Amino acid sequence: MPVAGGEAPPPLLIFGAAVAAVDGVWSPGWLVAAGGRIQALGPGEAPGGVRTEVRALGSVVDGRGCVLLPGFVDVHVHGGDGADAMDADPDGLRRMARFHATHGVTALVPTTWSAPPAALDAAVGAIAEVVGPVDGGATILGAHLEGPWINPARAGAQDASGIRLPDVAEARRLLGGGMVRLVALAPEMPGAGDVIAECRARGVTVSAGHTEAGWDEMVAAVGAGVRHVTHTFNAMAGLGHREPATVGAALALPELRCELIADGRHVHPGAMAVLARAKGPGGVVLISDAVRAAGLPDGEVDLGGRAAQHCCGAVRLPDGRLAGSVLTLDGAVRRFAAATGWGWSDLARAAAGNAADALGLTTKGRLAAGADADLVLLGDDGAGEVVLTVVEGRIVHHRP
Numbered sequence: 001m002p003v004a005g006g007e008a009p010p011p012l013l014i015f016g017a018a019v020a021a022v023d024g025v026w027s028p029g030w031l032v033a034a035g036g037r038i039q040a041l042g043p044g045e046a047p048g049g050v051r052t053e054v055r056a057l058g059s060v061v062d063g064r065g066c067v068l069l070p071g072f073v074d075v076h077v078h079g080g081d082g083a084d085a086m087d088a089d090p091d092g093l094r095r096m097a098r099f100h101a102t103h104g105v106t107a108l109v110p111t112t113w114s115a116p117p118a119a120l121d122a123a124v125g126a127i128a129e130v131v132g133p134v135d136g137g138a139t140i141l142g143a144h145l146e147g148p149w150i151n152p153a154r155a156g157a158q159d160a161s162g163i164r165l166p167d168v169a170e171a172r173r174l175l176g177g178g179m180v181r182l183v184a185l186a187p188e189m190p191g192a193g194d195v196i197a198e199c200r201a202r203g204v205t206v207s208a209g210h211t212e213a214g215w216d217e218m219v220a221a222v223g224a225g226v227r228h229v230t231h232t233f234n235a236m237a238g239l240g241h242r243e244p245a246t247v248g249a250a251l252a253l254p255e256l257r258c259e260l261i262a263d264g265r266h267v268h269p270g271a272m273a274v275l276a277r278a279k280g281p282g283g284v285v286l287i288s289d290a291v292r293a294a295g296l297p298d299g300e301v302d303l304g305g306r307a308a309q310h311c312c313g314a315v316r317l318p319d320g321r322l323a324g325s326v327l328t329l330d331g332a333v334r335r336f337a338a339a340t341g342w343g344w345s346d347l348a349r350a351a352a353g354n355a356a357d358a359l360g361l362t363t364k365g366r367l368a369a370g371a372d373a374d375l376v377l378l379g380d381d382g383a384g385e386v387v388l389t390v391v392e393g394r395i396v397h398h399r400p
């Protein structure tokens with residue numbers, strides 16, 4: 001990704017933190033970023049020469065009592081701070097990128113939902129206007145289409161009037177600008193095979209979501225190139241011991257990376273533990289699925305012209321269905337850690353590395369020399385708030 005503003009960011013040294021590096025946690029460790037990339041990192045104290053050099057030219061951050069992780073990558077996020085990807089508003093997308101950066105997100109994929117063709121074209125067009133680094137916020141990586149090619153029987157909170165059968169001509173139009181990185185569809189619907197093939201030919205990752213697919217259909221979908229599962233357990237056919245169905249296939253098939261909404265509302269902590277055990281550290285992708293109400297006080301929320309109620313950590317339609325979340329990824333990491341007992345290296349994969357891998361991004365999602373300097377520093381030995389967020393070497397959030 002290019003660095004915003006032309007001028008390379010000044011060097012940055014973080015020392016004293018527990019550092020979740022690719023091959024283990026160093027407590028303490030240190031990391032130096034320069035030119036937007038991670039230049040060097042290691043266990044113990046930063047070498048004296050590095051300290052002197054960075055102190056002269058850039059910033060030095062005392063990370064004692066904190067945990068340093070790769071910046072979170074959210075591949076499934078509809079909105080935040082009052083903005084929604086379906087508003088097709090570039091300023092709203094920037095606001096969303098800034099809001100989620102305060103919660104440790106350094107890269108995100110704004111996500112659309114089922115809507116008429118013109119609304120989807122407009123939403124993808126607005127994302128194209130702001131793709132790349134956002135001043136003071138997370139980098140926008142492209143668009144995630146969640147629908148319209150889903151199963152109406154598993155619509156969840158998606159508006160039924162926007163759902164339609166998979167259509168390769170529509171897929172070519174939406175994918176034509178090269179903006180779409182991820183497509184969530186129901187693989188059992190007629191025509192899905194052609195859309196999956198079209199996505200794969202363009203390098204777009206395909207996810208099974210809002211689906212009733214049975215075991216055999218999921219095995220066939222993986223054979224066709226599906227590699228991802230949309231908010232596992234939610235809006236899909238549940239595990240049965242005679243028909244393992246969508247959830248069973250998601251848990252059992254190693255080719256699939258599984259999204260999880262770890263807000264404590266969408267999925268029980270026990271089911272989070274089941275997912276963690278079945279998939280292991282390489283197979284879980286924490287997502288927010290946040291809607292515009294994330295970051296706002298309780299009250300009424302507009303969801304594409306439908307009124308929902310934001311109260312007490314959840315967003316619900318009048319019939320009680322959950323309609324997205326108000327989750328942020330720092331909270332997701334805390335809840336998932338409590339449910340699974342995973343350590344920082346594995347949590348870093350669930351919150352960053354696996355999402356980057358799902359999109360085929362080799363320079364994001366990991367603390368390694370040469371990777372993008374996308375960083376998050378969590379306070380109180382990792383249990384606390386985001387102290388610092390760094391995107392491509394620039395500090396975009398620093399808790400006062």
Ligand SMILES: [Zn+2]
Nearest residue numbers: 076111146289
């Ligand atoms: Zn969603």
